[in-house]
Amino acid sequence: MSPPFTLIGTPYSTFTRTIALGLQYKGLKYDQTPTTPHADLAKSYHPFGYLPTLVIHEIGGKKVDDILLRESHAIVRFIDRIAPEPSLHISAGDGGVAIEEKMWEVVSLLAFLGFPTVEYGVVKPRVQALDDGHPSDTEVRVQIKEGVEKLRRYLEVIESLIAPEGYAYGSKLSWADFFLYPLLADLRMVPEWAEIASPRIKAWIGEMDKLPAVEATKPGTLSAGARP
Ligand SMILES: N[C@@H](CCC(=O)N[C@@H](CS)C(=O)NCC(=O)O)C(=O)O
Incomplete structure (x- = not known):
């Protein structure tokens, strides 16, 4: 069937x-x-x-x-x-937020700003350079310098909106985690990750990596070494 x-x-x-x-x-x-x-x-x-x-x-x-x-x-x-269950929603109080709609605020910031900031600003030009062997590492660093700074500030904002530990909203997995994960799994594959990712972001991705859904959706992604 x-x-x-x-x-x-x-x-x-x-x-x-x-x-x-x-x-x-x-x-x-x-x-x-x-x-x-x-x-x-x-x-x-x-x-x-x-x-x-x-x-x-x-x-x-x-x-x-x-x-x-x-x-x-x-x-x-x-x-x-x-399929309301298992829920990917939060409740007031999860991750210290006042109201549950705060999750959608983060989802929106990830969906509308995350893709251009992470992918177009840093990941895509960097992967292209790695694959083609040019521009050189030094040249690509110059090219994406502004994008890297923008991404650093962007992730600082995202981090300020999420819980200090666990998933984005502490112990409650949510759609915010599922919108953030694919972007940061890509970012982890480029050298800029080491410069940009804070201890909080690294701990968060470590938690996410343990989910069976993450493992099941890995084949064919940049983190599996794939290309589109
Ligand atoms: N608003 C769309 C955005 C989807 C989106 O940007 N998808 C990317 C692939 S991950 C795409 O198709 N990009 C094509 C483009 O930017 O021209 C949604 O939420 O589904």
Whole structure:
């Protein structure tokens, strides 16, 4: 029997991995169709060729005409509705926050600013240079200097918004962790990680690494040595 969902997107894509982490964590069965952004396949699922799209074949055991759900926030809402447990939400007090919506504040900062700051500012140019053998290490450091500083400040802000230990909200795993993990797992693969990642961020990623969902979604990612 084929699974009720198909996740469209290369495992290398950070947003795709966020959704894969959620599906895995909640025990939802899915196939994954790898594609890079803006490839014909991606465009056939997403009106702007972005990743991911979740193709819904079945809801609650009932077959439906395939529904294409795009945009990670919409997909997360769907996943939460059909599989509320185990919850990836927080409650007031978790990680010291006053209200539960603080998790969505961080998710939004990660989704809208995290990708350009981590990936375009640092990881992609650095990986390209490592793969091509040029520009040299010295040259690439100059090229991404501004991006590295921006990322350092960005991560300081994120760190100021999360709990001092454990997951982003202490003992409560949440969507914030699943939006942050793919970005920082990529960052860990480049030399800038050692300069930028604070002890808190390193401890956080160490906790995340222990999750079976993290292990299950690793193949095909930069941290597994893959390329898109
Ligand atoms: N708003 C989208 C953003 C998704 C996104 O940026 N995905 C990346 C891959 S990880 C992408 O498709 N990028 C293509 C581009 O930036 O042109 C969402 O939340 O799903």
